[in-house]
Amino acid sequence: MMHISKFEHVEGSPIEEQVEEWAETFFFNLMTILNSFLSHVDVAEAVARLKSIPFDELVIEELEGEDKAVVNIAVAKVLELAEAEISFQECYIQESDSN
Numbered sequence: 001m002m003h004i005s006k007f008e009h010v011e012g013s014p015i016e017e018q019v020e021e022w023a024e025t026f027f028f029n030l031m032t033i034l035n036s037f038l039s040h041v042d043v044a045e046a047v048a049r050l051k052s053i054p055f056d057e058l059v060i061e062e063l064e065g066e067d068k069a070v071v072n073i074a075v076a077k078v079l080e081l082a083e084a085e086i087s088f089q090e091c092y093i094q095e096s097d098s099n
Contacts, residue, residue: 003065014070023077026062027055031085043096047089055082 006022007014034053038046056075063071 005066005070006063007066007070014067014073016073019070019073020077023059023074024081026059026074027078027081030055030058043089043093047086047093050082050086050089053082055079 005014007018009015034050038049041049055078059075059078060071063074
């Protein structure tokens with residue numbers, strides 16, 4: 001069975017901006033879903049739960065059939081966004097604890 005990529009390629013390489021845009025949309029849609037659950041626990045528990053989510057595996061599963069370059073770009077972007085979100089929440093906890 002032939003697979004048609006979701007992403008455009010130029011000279012055999014995926015357009016990185018297009019893959020990163022997909023990754024951002026994927027991450028923020030996932031966070032919207034997760035926030036409906038995480039809003040019922042305190043911030044420290046939410047951070048612990050976020051840290052346990054295998055974001056890379058979710059991206060790999062979602063992009064099954066895409067070439068390795070696409071998957072690598074998307075995984076890197078989603079992990080970057082997850083790290084930023086977790087860091088932001090940890091700063092919030094530290095700020096709350098110091099007040």
